[in-house]
Amino acid sequence: MKLDPAIRDQVLAAVPSLRAFAISLCGHVDRADDLVQETLLRALAHIDSFEPGTNMPAWLFTILRNLFRSEYRKRRREVEDADGRYAETLKSHPEQTGRVEFTEFRAALAKLPSDQREALILVGASGFSYEEAAAICGCAVGTIKSRVNRARTRLADLLAIDSVDDFGPDRPTRAVLAGSGRS
């Protein structure tokens, strides 16, 4: 059976954003493109389980996220410290992940725990609602909200501390506050 061209076009339309999400997860364009390809292969092989009229991007993002997570678990040793490697990739090849002017921002983003990073990106960049992001990540809406909040707070701390030199005596206090009380 050939794929309905309307469905095919929905898949294609979701690819650019899917790629951006994949790059934000992997921190590396080549690996992200592999992940996108694998996602599309899997999606098209199971296209019967997609309900026409429902949210195609959310369906594809869910598949991609699950693939990324299972690959991550499988290769745990290899990617033992995924965040560290991510940061390392950025340091050595900033051009791999985009324009140099985002380097500082990416470095800060790389310091976030992966669940917070992914929640922030789904809601803040991909444009999903909290409910859609929760469905994609397989968790409660409240969990997504708190991850997004923690991500924003942590990023603000990282970027404010880096860019504001007139913080004076407030700075150690902020650092202490940033390091405690949030779990």
Added chain:
Amino acid sequence: MTTGKPVNMEPPPAEADKPEDRDAMDKPVTQRREVRLGREVQARIGQQLRAMYDDVVKEGVPQHIGDLVRRLSEQDDGAE
């Protein structure tokens, strides 16, 4: 989702920083400055996050991925 739609960078409701923002003017100057700073940083975070993401989105569908999807959608998958 995606491109054309407005992106939700608002903190979820019932957030602790709302009331803090509201009475910011009653606070000592240093705290007030910190609140303002927090807001500026949050705005910058949202903007940079979207700019970084949209940089990739603007690249569209890479040729080899487009080809893959078209090839797979033409092919008989054996299922019904």
